[in-house]
Amino acid sequence: MTNKIEQLILATVAFFWAFLMWFSTAAFSPSIGEFYGLTTGQLALLASSAIWLAPPGRVLAGWAADRLGAHNVFTIILAYSGVVSIVSAYASGIGFLSDFEVLFIERMIVASAGISFVVGIQHVAQWFDEHEIGTAEGLYAGTGNVGAGVGALLLPRIYGTNFSDAFLHLGIVALLIAVVYQWRGQAARDVATAEAAKANTSLGDTLFVWTRFAAIALMLAYAMSFGLEIAMNSWLPSYYATGFDGAIADLGFTGTAAIQTAAGTFAAVQSFNASLFRPFSGYMSDLWQRKGWTPYPLLSTTQEYSPRVHWLMTALLLITLTMVALTLVGLAGLLPASVVVLAVFGVTVSFGTGGVFAIVPVLFEDRPGTASGFIGGISTSGGIVYPLVYGYIPNIHMGYAVVALVFFVPFMLFYVWAMRYEEDPREHGVGSARRWLGGDEPAPTGGDD
Amino acid sequence: MSDQEYDDWYKWGKAVLYLEMAIAILVTVFSLYLAFNGQAAGIA
Numbered sequence: 001m002t003n004k005i006e007q008l009i010l011a012t013v014a015f016f017w018a019f020l021m022w023f024s025t026a027a028f029s030p031s032i033g034e035f036y037g038l039t040t041g042q043l044a045l046l047a048s049s050a051i052w053l054a055p056p057g058r059v060l061a062g063w064a065a066d067r068l069g070a071h072n073v074f075t076i077i078l079a080y081s082g083v084v085s086i087v088s089a090y091a092s093g094i095g096f097l098s099d100f101e102v103l104f105i106e107r108m109i110v111a112s113a114g115i116s117f118v119v120g121i122q123h124v125a126q127w128f129d130e131h132e133i134g135t136a137e138g139l140y141a142g143t144g145n146v147g148a149g150v151g152a153l154l155l156p157r158i159y160g161t162n163f164s165d166a167f168l169h170l171g172i173v174a175l176l177i178a179v180v181y182q183w184r185g186q187a188a189r190d191v192a193t194a195e196a197a198k199a200n201t202s203l204g205d206t207l208f209v210w211t212r213f214a215a216i217a218l219m220l221a222y223a224m225s226f227g228l229e230i231a232m233n234s235w236l237p238s239y240y241a242t243g244f245d246g247a248i249a250d251l252g253f254t255g256t257a258a259i260q261t262a263a264g265t266f267a268a269v270q271s272f273n274a275s276l277f278r279p280f281s282g283y284m285s286d287l288w289q290r291k292g293w294t295p296y297p298l299l300s301t302t303q304e305y306s307p308r309v310h311w312l313m314t315a316l317l318l319i320t321l322t323m324v325a326l327t328l329v330g331l332a333g334l335l336p337a338s339v340v341v342l343a344v345f346g347v348t349v350s351f352g353t354g355g356v357f358a359i360v361p362v363l364f365e366d367r368p369g370t371a372s373g374f375i376g377g378i379s380t381s382g383g384i385v386y387p388l389v390y391g392y393i394p395n396i397h398m399g400y401a402v403v404a405l406v407f408f409v410p411f412m413l414f415y416v417w418a419m420r421y422e423e424d425p426r427e428h429g430v431g432s433a434r435r436w437l438g439g440d441e442p443a444p445t446g447g448d449d
Numbered sequence: 450m451s452d453q454e455y456d457d458w459y460k461w462g463k464a465v466l467y468l469e470m471a472i473a474i475l476v477t478v479f480s481l482y483l484a485f486n487g488q489a490a491g492i493a
Binding site: 004005008131132135136138139142143146149248250251252253262265266268269272273275276277279280283335336339340343346 | 455456458459462463465466469470472473476477479480481483484485486487
């Protein structure tokens, strides 16, 4: 006997641990760098490698969750990443690979635990009703995401420079969680719901989701929020250390270790707010839905979930405005003001991440894993692209405004265009539902019946 | 849709999300304190 709360707790704890493992390498990067004598370039490569497997991995994991059941896929991910984490505690050269190269490959595999996000999203969607999905998904994703911040804060304090012990213990706990997930987890609240998801996993179903304009719009919205969040996780420490070097020196922080501590503390504001306000965004999406708020004239108002689409539009506008504000306070050289704007920025990012995944399970209720994999996977490319733009712009403060204008404004225009239809937006895309799914019927909407 | 249609978990779920927001605000306040006081704060 189980219930949806147990399933929510299972998914949340497992995802928290997966996120902790995802960013645990970054938490020890100074120690790893010193131990292996790495250059700054090699450290940057190690940091970015954590994101490489996310786009294809999430797409595959989402599809597999629909096909095999989320509890099975989550167990597999925790098991392999846990085993490799344990092995990475004893990394040593094999053949032509050096000690560090072996560690690099092993940690990249461990970091792929982050692909489990879409599995948990699918799992929660299979258990909660439409009117409470925003809050449930928000609690799952927000609490899980903060694993990155908690890891950065606690791991170095617990283990010092002994990253091997940390990797060993993280792996062992991952295996324990995998056992519990397999023991207690169930794919869906009833057989019919699980079967509906399983029945819609053909290549045609996948291409149907990938070619819907609404799915592409939500993917871009997620690239504006979660893609931005992970980009900022890796970019902000060096931004504060470089862009506010004078202000940080004036505060008495001198020497690499002290500057890194200060810059990291300022950067943590983004990570904590973006993660921990995410459940609030899900709650707000539920609230807008309950109140029926649809203030934007160009967006559709006739869909059952239209208020959720309007709430997300609000989030996208706020993200764009705070990006410009970050540039302005940076140019003015105001460190405390930048921290305040960064806090607001984190909250608006959480509005975006929570807002997207309050819509995805509702819009694609029969293909939650495939849709989550596409939207939550491809969008993480933002985590690689935005820092490249920030670094390319000569003035370090201008990057935010440039990304807002060059990427976010077109993304928002596409979102408005894709969500303007008064009839079912799933009917709009490259090719008709009939072409991808076959038969004379439009896309099945399924549900409890 | 009225509140009565929500299960008991919903009230606890909201309590957790308020707690999480409070933690985020505390981290922000700490960071801001550091931005004003720097090393003088003695807590970095």
